[in-house]
Amino acid sequence: MAKVLxxxxxxxSQWYNDLIVKAEMAENSAVRGCMVIKPYGYSLWENMQRIxxxxxxxxxxxxxxxPLFIPKSFFSREASHVEGFAKxxxxxxxYRLKTDATGKGIVVDEDAKLEEELIVRPTxxxxxxxxxxxxxxxxxxxxxxxxxWANVVRWEMRTRLFLRTAEFLWQEGHTAHESAEEAxxxxxxxxxxxxxxxxxxxxxxxxxxxKSANERFAGAIDTYCIEALMQxxxxxxxxxxxxxxxxxxxxxxxxxxxxxxxxxxxxATSWGVSTRLIGALVMSHSxxxxxxxxxxxxxxxxxxxxxxxxxxxxxxxxKVAVELKTRLEQLNISVKYDDRDSxxxxxxxxxxxxxxxxxxxxxxxxxxEQNQVEICRRDTLEKSNMHIQDVAxxxxxxxxxxxxxxxxxxxxxxxxxxxxxxxxxxxxKAIENGGFVSAHxxxxxxxxxxxxxxxxxxxxxxxxxxxxxxxxxxxxGKPSKERVLFAKAY
Amino acid sequence: MAKVLxxxxxxxSQWYNDLIVKAEMAENSAVRGCMVIKPYGYSLWENMQRIxxxxxxxxxxxxxxxPLFIPKSFFSREASHVEGFAKxxxxxxxYRLKTDATGKGIVVDEDAKLEEELIVRPTxxxxxxxxxxxxxxxxxxxxxxxxxWANVVRWEMRTRLFLRTAEFLWQEGHTAHESAEEAxxxxxxxxxxxxxxxxxxxxxxxxxxxKSANERFAGAIDTYCIEALMQxxxxxxxxxxxxxxxxxxxxxxxxxxxxxxxxxxxxATSWGVSTRLIGALVMSHSxxxxxxxxxxxxxxxxxxxxxxxxxxxxxxxxKVAVELKTRLEQLNISVKYDDRDSxxxxxxxxxxxxxxxxxxxxxxxxxxEQNQVEICRRDTLEKSNMHIQDVAxxxxxxxxxxxxxxxxxxxxxxxxxxxxxxxxxxxxKAIENGGFVSAHxxxxxxxxxxxxxxxxxxxxxxxxxxxxxxxxxxxxGKPSKERVLFAKAY
Numbered sequence: 011m012a013k014v015l016x017x018x019x020x021x022x023s024q025w026y027n028d029l030i031v032k033a034e035m036a037e038n039s040a041v042r043g044c045m046v047i048k049p050y051g052y053s054l055w056e057n058m059q060r061i062x063x064x065x066x067x068x069x070x071x072x073x074x075x076x077p078l079f080i081p082k083s084f085f086s087r088e089a090s091h092v093e094g095f096a097k098x099x100x101x102x103x104x105y106r107l108k109t110d111a112t113g114k115g116i117v118v119d120e121d122a123k124l125e126e127e128l129i130v131r132p133t134x135x136x137x138x139x140x141x142x143x144x145x146x147x148x149x150x151x152x153x154x155x156x157x158x159w160a161n162v163v164r165w166e167m168r169t170r171l172f173l174r175t176a177e178f179l180w181q182e183g184h185t186a187h188e189s190a191e192e193a194x195x196x197x198x199x200x201x202x203x204x205x206x207x208x209x210x211x212x213x214x215x216x217x218x219x220x221k222s223a224n225e226r227f228a229g230a231i232d233t234y235c236i237e238a239l240m241q242x243x244x245x246x247x248x249x250x251x252x253x254x255x256x257x258x259x260x261x262x263x264x265x266x267x268x269x270x271x272x273x274x275x276x277x278a279t280s281w282g283v284s285t286r287l288i289g290a291l292v293m294s295h296s297x298x299x300x301x302x303x304x305x306x307x308x309x310x311x312x313x314x315x316x317x318x319x320x321x322x323x324x325x326x327x328x329k330v331a332v333e334l335k336t337r338l339e340q341l342n343i344s345v346k347y348d349d350r351d352s353x354x355x356x357x358x359x360x361x362x363x364x365x366x367x368x369x370x371x372x373x374x375x376x377x378x379e380q381n382q383v384e385i386c387r388r389d390t391l392e393k394s395n396m397h398i399q400d401v402a403x404x405x406x407x408x409x410x411x412x413x414x415x416x417x418x419x420x421x422x423x424x425x426x427x428x429x430x431x432x433x434x435x436x437x438x439k440a441i442e443n444g445g446f447v448s449a450h451x452x453x454x455x456x457x458x459x460x461x462x463x464x465x466x467x468x469x470x471x472x473x474x475x476x477x478x479x480x481x482x483x484x485x486x487g488k489p490s491k492e493r494v495l496f497a498k499a500y
Numbered sequence: 501m502a503k504v505l506x507x508x509x510x511x512x513s514q515w516y517n518d519l520i521v522k523a524e525m526a527e528n529s530a531v532r533g534c535m536v537i538k539p540y541g542y543s544l545w546e547n548m549q550r551i552x553x554x555x556x557x558x559x560x561x562x563x564x565x566x567p568l569f570i571p572k573s574f575f576s577r578e579a580s581h582v583e584g585f586a587k588x589x590x591x592x593x594x595y596r597l598k599t600d601a602t603g604k605g606i607v608v609d610e611d612a613k614l615e616e617e618l619i620v621r622p623t624x625x626x627x628x629x630x631x632x633x634x635x636x637x638x639x640x641x642x643x644x645x646x647x648x649w650a651n652v653v654r655w656e657m658r659t660r661l662f663l664r665t666a667e668f669l670w671q672e673g674h675t676a677h678e679s680a681e682e683a684x685x686x687x688x689x690x691x692x693x694x695x696x697x698x699x700x701x702x703x704x705x706x707x708x709x710x711k712s713a714n715e716r717f718a719g720a721i722d723t724y725c726i727e728a729l730m731q732x733x734x735x736x737x738x739x740x741x742x743x744x745x746x747x748x749x750x751x752x753x754x755x756x757x758x759x760x761x762x763x764x765x766x767x768a769t770s771w772g773v774s775t776r777l778i779g780a781l782v783m784s785h786s787x788x789x790x791x792x793x794x795x796x797x798x799x800x801x802x803x804x805x806x807x808x809x810x811x812x813x814x815x816x817x818x819k820v821a822v823e824l825k826t827r828l829e830q831l832n833i834s835v836k837y838d839d840r841d842s843x844x845x846x847x848x849x850x851x852x853x854x855x856x857x858x859x860x861x862x863x864x865x866x867x868x869e870q871n872q873v874e875i876c877r878r879d880t881l882e883k884s885n886m887h888i889q890d891v892a893x894x895x896x897x898x899x900x901x902x903x904x905x906x907x908x909x910x911x912x913x914x915x916x917x918x919x920x921x922x923x924x925x926x927x928x929k930a931i932e933n934g935g936f937v938s939a940h941x942x943x944x945x946x947x948x949x950x951x952x953x954x955x956x957x958x959x960x961x962x963x964x965x966x967x968x969x970x971x972x973x974x975x976x977g978k979p980s981k982e983r984v985l986f987a988k989a990y
Contacts (some may be wrong), residue, residue, distance in 0.1 A: 040574070040630050041618065044567035049646065052564050074542045077534035078620075078651055078667050079590075082597070084530070086606050096597040100569075101608050102620065103593045105655040107572070107586040116576050118591050118617055127608055128531065130568075130592065130620070141529065141536050150842065156539065161568055161651065165595040177568050352640070 014364065017298045022242045026293060030171045033301050033364050035288070043169040043176030047285070050365065051172075053309035054288060055179065059159065061211055061307070062181065062283070065203050071155045071183060076138050078161075079128035084136040087261040091135065094228020098165040100130040100176075130163040135229060135254070135280055138184045139262040146186060146276055148267040153196070154186040162284075172289035173246075173500055180284035186276045188268060190255070193277035194232075197253040200281040201234040204249035212287065213304040213417035214238045214294045215424050216248055217446070217495065219471030224455045227280075231255035237470045237495065239424045240293040243444015245470045245497035248290050251281035289500070294420050295389075301366025302389050304416050305409040312338060312405065313367045314347045315358045317374030324349065327373050330398060334371070334383075337402040343409070363388065368412050371401065389416050430493070437484045437496075441467045446497045450490035452483035461485055467496040504854065507788045512732045516783060520661045523791050523854050525778070533659040533666030537775070540855065541662075543799035545669065545775060549649065551701055551797070552671065552773070555693050561645045561673060566628050568651075569618035574626040577751035581625065584718020588655040590620040590666075620653040625719060625770055628674045629748040636676060636766055638757040643686075644676040652774075662779035663736075663990050670774035676766045678758060680745070683767035684722075687743040690771040691724040694739035702777065703794040703907035704728045704784045705914050706738055707936070707985065709961030714945045717770075721745035727960045727985065729914045730783040733934015735960045735987035738780050741771035779990070784910050785879075791856025792879050794906050795899040802828060802895065803857045804837045805848045807864030814839065817863050820888065824861070824873075827892040833899070853878060858902050861891065879906050920983070927974045927986075931957045936987045940980035942973035951975055957986040 014032055016024040030036055035051030038044075047055065063073070079102060085092040106122030109115075131137065138156075145151060159181045166174050183200060187193040201218055208214050216236035226233040230252035238248045259265070259275035268274050295302040305311050314331045318324040331347050338345045346367075348358055355372070362370055372384040383401060386393045389412050396404065427445025431437035440447040442465075451457060451469065461484070462468050472494045481490045504522055506514040521527055525541030528534075537545065553563070569592060575582040596612030599605075621627065628646075635641060649671045659665050673690060677683040691708055698704050706726035716723040720742035728738045746765035749755070755763045785792040795801050804825060806817040821837050828835045836857075838848055845862070852860055862874040873891060876883045879902050886894065917935025921927035930937040932955075941947060941959065951974070952958050962984045971980045 037631075037634075039567045040571060040627065041567045041569045044569060046567065046631050047565035049562035049564045053562065055565075056563060072539035072543065073546060074539045075537040075545075075669065077529045077531045077536065078653065079531045079534060081530060082606065082608075085597070092597075092606055096599075096606055099595065099597050100592045100618070101594040101597065102590045103608065104591040105589065107575070107582075107589050107591065107619070109586075116572065116582055116586055118572075118593065128590070129597070137530065141527075144527075163568065179565065 013298070014360070015298055015300065018241065025298070026289075027171065029292060029296060029300060029364075033366070035292075035301075036171045038171065041176075043166060045171050045175050045177075047179075050309060051288065054291075054303070054307060055285060057307045057309065058211070058287065059181075062207055063159075065207060066157050066181075066183070069199060069203060071157045071185075073158060074156045075158055075160070076134050076141060078131055080131050080134070080137045082127045082129055084140060085129060087136065088229050088257055091229035091261075095132045095164070099132060100163045100165055102128040102130065131160070132162055132164045133280075133282075134158065134160070134162075134182055135184065135258050136262070139258040139264060139278070142184075142186055142276070143262050143264045146264055146266050149188045149269050152186055152188045152266065152276065153192065155183075155196075156185065157181055157183040170289070172285055172292070174286075178285050180282050182280060182282040185279045186259075186264075187279070188266065188277065190277050193255075193279050194253055197232070197234055197251045197279045197281070200279070201236060201249070201251040204251065204281070204283055205236050208236060208238070208248050208287070209417065211304065211306045212291050212294075213306075213413060213420060214248065214290060215417065215421040217471060217473055219473040219476070219495070221250075221471060222455070222458055222469045222494070224458050225469060227252045229254060229257050231257065235471050237446075237497075238290050238294065239427055239446060239497070240290070240500065241423065242293070243427060243498070245446065245499040246286075246290045246293070247470070247499065248287060249281070249283040252279060254278035254280060295416050296366065299391070300364035302416060303366035303368060305368045305413050308366065308368055309344070310346050310365075310367050311343050311409060312345045312369045312371060313362045314345065314371045314373065315355055315362075316347075316349055317355050317372060317377075319375070323375055324351075326375070326378060330378065331373055334398065334401060338405055341402060341406060343405055368409060369405070387412055389419075428495070431484060432481075434484055438465060441465045441496065441498065444498070446470065446495045448493045448495055449484040450481035450492075451494050452486050452488035452490055457483060457485050461496070466498050468499055470495045470497050470499060503788070504850070505788055505790065508731065515788070516779075517661065519782060519786060519790060519854075523856070525782075525791075526661050528661065531666075533656060535661050535665050535667075537669075540799060541778065544778060544781075544793070544797060547797045547799065548701070548777065549671075552697055553649075555697060556647050556671075556673070559689060559693060561647045561675075563648060564646045565648055565650070566624050566631060568621055570621050570624070570627045572617045572619055574630060575619060577626065578719045578747055581719035581751075585622045585654070589622060590653045590655055592618040592620065621650070622652055622654045623770075623772075624648065624650070624652075624672055625674065625744070625748050625768075626752070629752040629754060629768070632674075632676055632766070633752050633754045636754055636756050639678045639759050642676055642678045642756065642766065643682065645673075645686075646675065647671055647673040660779070662775055662782070664776075668775050670772050672770060672772040675769045676749075676754075677769070678756065678767065680767050683745075683769050684743055687722070687724055687741045687769045687771070690769070691726060691739070691741040694741065694771070694773055695726050698726060698728070698738050698777070699907065701794065701796045702781050702784075703796075703903060703910060704738065704780060705907065705911040707961060707963055709963040709966070709985070711740075711961060712945070712948055712959045712984070714948050715959060717742045719744060719747050721747065725961050727936075727987075728780055728784065729917055729936060729987070730780070730990065731913065732783070733917060733988070735936065735989040736776075736780045736783070737960070737989065738777060739771070739773040742769060744768035744770060785906050786856065789881070790854035792906060793856035793858060795858045795903050798856065798858055799834070800836050800855075800857050801833050801899060802835045802859045802861060803852045804835065804861045804863065805845055805852075806837075806839055807845050807862060807867075809865070813865055814841075816865070816868060820868065821863055824888065824891060828895055831892060831896060833895055858899060859895070877902055879909075918985070921974060922971075924974055928955060931955045931986065931988065934988070936960065936985045938983045938985055939974040940971035940982075941984050942976050942978035942980055947973060947975050951986070956988050958989055960985045960987050960989060
């Protein structure tokens with residue numbers, strides 16, 4: 011088999027890009043930093059959306075839709091928010107094009123300049139809190155539990171498919187509450203929803219925790235996150251949930267009459283995950299042959315490939331294959347029978363390995379004689395034979411096994427790569443080797459920034475329920491009461 | 501009951517706007533021409549999306565996602581396309597903001613000017629055909645049957661909630677084919693899908709036909725459409741499907757090796773429906789009390805309202821109500837039991853009438869004594885009593901009856917408002933009265949434009965399977981072989 015991918019060993023970054031493109035997940039577009047999500051990649055996103063959306067609704071949330079554009083002045087209202095986003099904003103300044111003087115080209119019509127520039131949303135706190143102002147008068151109007159599925163734009167200088175693109179797709183939840191406690195509960199509830207989704211469906215183990223002040227969302231009081239570890243030892247932030255306090259309510263003057271009949275500012279949270287998760291998925295499980303997709307979100311769970319010499323042979327195999335396909339579909343398993351005559355079976359094997367289809371079933375003339383099929387698991391590439399009559403009954407269990415096994419493999423890798431460091435030398439070496447490094451830190455942004463400058467490592471999170479222990483900051487030697495997790499990150 | 505809406509008689513346009521806002525479907529945002537789609541309106545859109553998306557997949561289409569931004573130069577490539585859209589484009593010219601000289605405000609950073617301006621997509625033919633160029637080499641790569649769910653921006657000067665907004669949500673299908681015949685079949689297939697969806701689910705009768713040259717999509721060879729009639733006698737274009745010929749393939753140099761091993765340009769279609777359909781829905785069925793929603797797409801199909809004097813009374817009613825709710829939900833009927841104590845039952849009645857919930861069930865102490873409930877249909881406002889035990893069994897049929905009856909009412913109205921006109925006087929009068937006017941036309945754009953200037957009426961469509969008959973153009977008296985449908989339109 012000709013290798014279509016650069017190996018991970020050789021060049022991890024190239025392997026990733028090759029894989030995304032060759033598995034037909036996405037590609038770069040003609041617009042700098044913007045990607046085209048191809049049908050295979052998009053159907054993965056649709057599966058993720060459907061499951062997440064169900065989880066949001068189960069926890070009492072509803073969907074809505076807010077404008078793509080945000081008036082420039084809205085940004086200035088929350089000081090740290092504008093500072094966080096101003097440097098990467100796409101700005102709309104005009105609303106018309108016209109034919110140029112030569113009559114051949116088109117140019118921006120300077121007569122159609124906007125009085126106030128509009129920002130293409132990088133996130134929607136400002137426009138949403140400006141809207142909530144009109145929705146909230148009293149505690150009876152609370153809580154508001156809205157989510158939106160949308161595209162956002164952040165003008166990143168260095169982009170990578172799925173991981174960091176100028177435009178990306180995401181969901182952003184924006185909730186409004188009558189008390190700090192309730193908002194904090196919501197913040198925590200949603201980071202738990204994200205962790206459940208990412209672990210149970212995407213089979214990616216995550217560590218839940220809070221961000222240090224320096225890594226917080228621009229405008230948040232507290233940011234909770236889930237952090238995952240990629241195969242190259244770099245961490246990836248897979249989702250965040252922010253306790254925004256009363257910051258946006260104050261910036262947009264959103265007050266409510268509370269149960270004590272007093273005016274107070276409303277409490278807020280926001281939380282989001284994005285198409286970036288697809289990058290995390292690829293980098294968590296895939297191998298040098300291609301994608302490895304967890305069955306619960308794979309666009310296609312089972313592929314059946316016929317082996318045959320002639321038309322008559324194909325007909326015999328097809329009869330059995332189509333029956334099997336029907337039986338599997340009755341169990342809500344997604345199945346494709348690929349009987350294309352334009353490709354050899356070996357080529358088909360390569361394609362479905364590249365695309366990460368969890369189970370391949372091969373049926374050939376000899377199998378028919380023995381009333382069996384060959385089953386190949388994508389995650390381990392193990393092959394086994396199975397009696398045709400047993401396949402349908404065995405499949406749900408096999409898919410569950412694959413799901414669990416992908417998760418356990420990733421979890422073992424992650425657990426093996428959480429290293430304690432107690433001296434600066436150990437720390438530097440551990441960071442260099444990759445993985446999470448658990449170390450004491452004196453709690454100051456100054457030290458955090460200094461460590462980042464020296465090692466490129468950032469504090470990924472302060473884990474929830476973190477054991478308290480006496481220790482000394484890895485860099486300054488100042489006293490510390492708990493370890494935090496450092497890593498180089500995407 | 502205090503009227504919350506302006507009546508249709510009094511001011512149709514005001515009635516529409518009041519209704520959209522008071523039923524909590526949508527509202528205007530702080531950004532000129534952009535709306536906020538509120539949870540109730542959005543859940544209607546979600547129902548529409550889910551059904552349409554299923555129909556697209558059933559007909560072999562897959563979803564993908566293409567960039568929000570389109571390089572300005574792409575527009576110039578297809579001459580009539582740019583002419584159609586240049587005057588209403590939001591243009592991104594910069595990619596960064598910065599703090600101003602005073603340190604207090606933020607301004608556009610002039611150092612971050614884009615080399616080439618980006619247009620926020622008003623429709624995606626250009627960026628998609630630029631992408632397809634890399635996907636298509638041979639007939640084996642065809643057909644491509646992609647759809648995308650997305651937001652688009654057209655800088656309309658006069659906007660109305662749902663009907664005409666600067667930003668709106670839609671789906672746009674873009675397909676690529678090896679022959680004109682196949683592309684034409686696709687164009688027709690999709691206008692039929694739209695007609696089925698709009699008639700069967702939204703209960704809006706439509707007329708299928710083709711547009712005149714003057715009303716065609718900018719860049720199309722032929723535009724098929726479905727046209728609906730609103731209660732005020734104005735027509736509304738509810739969906740379009742375009743045969744684009746080889747226009748975009750030529751503009752973006754997309755050639756393929758055909759079965760005869762010759763290079764040829766690829767054939768294209770595009771088709772779309774948008775949140776505008778929600779406007780059509782409201783204006784087709786609703787009345788002076790509020791929305792009337794067809795059960796098949798209503799966010800909520802049944803509401804149960806308890807009547808009670810005291811806590812004990814409520815408990816008795818609740819027991820029965822909750823049981824009934826469960827039984828209805830087992831039949832996949834969406835039900836809400838509104839036992840809020842903060843509102844009187846009359847207030848609840850008004851709210852659900854305003855929101856167009858198809859069936860209201862009232863349960864009070866006297867009902868319990870007689871083992872019955874009161875059922876009120878939203879479409880006719882008819883009330884009847886029913887034995888509690890019979891409700892669940894009767895409900896699916898009742899919902900179907902309501903669905904059908906809403907459609908038939910709209911169809912009768914539409915059919916009663918298709919008037920033949922054979923003289924200019926008849927024509928002017930008929931247009932003034934509202935509705936579709938079926939009249940002969942000499943087939944020229946000149947005449948079409950002249951008629952529009954005199955009456956504001958446009959040719960809505962040349963119906964499919966239009967009877968051929970000799971006649972004279974209503975304006976010029978020149979010979980004509982068929983009648984076409986004129987109307988004033990949204």
